[in-house]
Amino acid sequence: VLVLVRSPLPRLRALLQHCWGRLERGLRPSVFGDQSPPWGPALAMQGPALVPQGINDAEVPGPLESVVWMAAPKHRRTIEVNRCRRRNPNKLIEIKRNIDVCPECGNLKQKHVLCGYCYAKVKEETRLIRMEIHKKEGGPLNAPTVETVVLYEGEKPTEKDEGKRIIERARKRPSWFVQN
């Protein structure tokens, strides 16, 4: 019990101190002698019901426990480790062994692919033929129901070309465009 008394009279103060000393010595037979008894501030009321201490907090799930823990890198990957991964032979570009020379034009071509140069040549000629066809037809949806024959300079339609639509091209026949 902490009691604070303001004593205006020094005599009363001395009496109180004496009483207090007796109280201390009476209540606790102090073995310490020089040391002060280990008394400290305490609660006025004591009992188990006053301060609830034994309730476990683990039963209530906090907000952090409902989240699934995500994978994250723990340490920085050093440049040596990164280089080992990036320069591994399976990540390097493989050299292609299927490159040949086109027998027609001499450019390089892949074995299973048409020669790019020859294809571009044919594509260009086809474009010009299509332009001629467009000029002859004059508009969309005018395609005739008969076959088409392309004739170059100095060529006459043969008996086989009876009834076919003839497209004229004003140039010499290219060597790769075989007639019939």
Add this chain to the structure above:
Amino acid sequence: SGAAWARGLLSWARPERWLASGSLFPLSCIHTSTSLQKMGKIGKWEKKNRIVYPPQLPGEPRRPAEIYHCRREIKYSNDKMWYLAKLIKGMSIDQALAQLEFSDKKGAKVIREVLLEAQEMAVRNHNVEFKSNLHIAESQTGRGRYVKRLRCHGKGMFGMMKINRCHYFVKLVEGPPPPPEPPKTGFDQAKEYVQQLRNRTLVHTL
């Protein structure tokens, strides 16, 4: 007249005149086509073409011609370009051009142009007799200047992206490509180990 005055003013500052190369550069070009960003600074790789050796003596072994060429600030990633540079290292120029022609990468087209330019330079300026008689001694990439830009995502979010640029350097040397090194066998490693053991010396002994 203003251009002529500027030319006359800057002609003393050009380092080309200070080199004892013996060839006269025409005064009509103030701008150098290489890396204009850094105040017209000519890079180290471009300067490597300017070294002129004295004429060789009759008994000396023939020094093969070396041609240095590069392209700066290619709009491609340094890491991705490295794979292409690693591919053509040590190949002959014809083989390298063939591989690059059928590669699907964006940098392959750029490197092919650089190689063709270098081949043309070799034949025209560097006294190379056969344009197929070249091989790639060095092929490297360098990082160019990066620029940071905003990349807009949905819901008002954004991220910062890097616009990557790279340089590409190539050195062509006349002659057939050197034969590839044979891979190190276990027997060679064992021999080296035994040799190391034999090279040990005993200290503080009789």
